[in-house]
Amino acid sequence: MPSLKDLKNRIGSVKSTRKITKAMQMVAAAKLRRAQDAAEAARPYAERMEAVMAGLAASVGGSDSAPRLLAGTGSDQVQLLVVMTAERGLCGGFNSTIVRLARAKAHELIARGKTVKILTVGKKGREQLRRDFGHLMIGHVDLSDVKRMGYSNAQGIAKDILARFDAGEFDVATIFFNRFQSVISQVPTAQQIIPAVFEGEAGASTLYDYEPSEEGILADLLPRGVATQIFTALLENAASEQGARMSAMDNATRNAGEMIDRLTIVYNRSRQAAITKELIEIISGAEAL
């Protein structure tokens, strides 16, 4: 049985924990709004980009001269997994769901005899994957100094990946991130970015003139497309992270509240018991006289 003083300290410490989690929840809520707005603002560009590229890919894709970013290297032996996670923890299952998906994919690829390489974006993913796949890691992108995710961050990552692709370091690249659905639900997603794949068949609705040429534009657009997809993923991830943190901290705050209630009851009971005990001692002492 803990002493009254212990209980009091305990309640005090849970109360300050609750204050912290409450504050973190509110900060996450504010950041979530901003992250959502950023993701929203980036959507029109990404959608148009994808539509135009899909149209181009449909018309150029079949030919032999198709760029390698679209047609691939003709092999899928070396697979690059780009695992995008958060820089910080305390956001529920956010990081581990991404890592779990990436890990399953890596095991599956290794079982099929492929070579796997891993590039991590964000500290948490690297920490979790290092244990199992430390020898497969070829790089890490640190975004801990980034206050506001900008397109230039995505460009930096894309440049790194494209340079590795040009150097022949891998054949297929897949990015792993959490797609934001709502505050309580984020969907871990794997998306292949190299060679480019487009969802759905692009209907040849309009016949465009191309300046300078279809191939020229496509060659210009494909690297931008990679950067755009990474940027979208970064933004989705940022929104998901804040959403996950918000609900995790909401739970933590509620749990701390319940714990305080429970501890307070125990505290009051034992105080009452002590008082009763002292009274009985006094009364029985007086009766004995």
Add this chain to the structure above:
Amino acid sequence: MANTMQFDLVTPERKLASFAAGEVQIPGADGDLTAMEGHAPLITSLRPGVLRATGPDGLKSFVVSGGFAEVTATGVSVLAERAVPIEEATGTIIDQMLDEARSLAAAALPEDRDAALKLVHDIEMLRGTVAI
């Protein structure tokens, strides 16, 4: 203005402009062009330059670089990697673009050097055009 078309200017980070425009002057990679309502469908990549659109509130100009423009009979969408309204385009921003282009040109492979040098040249021209 009788004949207008939808004009959209988007960058990866935000939508910069969206209004009904009478005509849009686009700095295309192969030369400037003006798109008006009923233009033949066209996709062109952009060179760094000034994009001008005549809208309900008069002429709007933007400094754009990288990306492409999609012209249809009923609208123009410009997807630029970087775009700023010309009022905000200060010397610093353009110098920054110039520095990036120069370092790109310095690092370029021989077969890409011409394109990279053209980029530097385009931005230098742009710097001359924009009143700073």
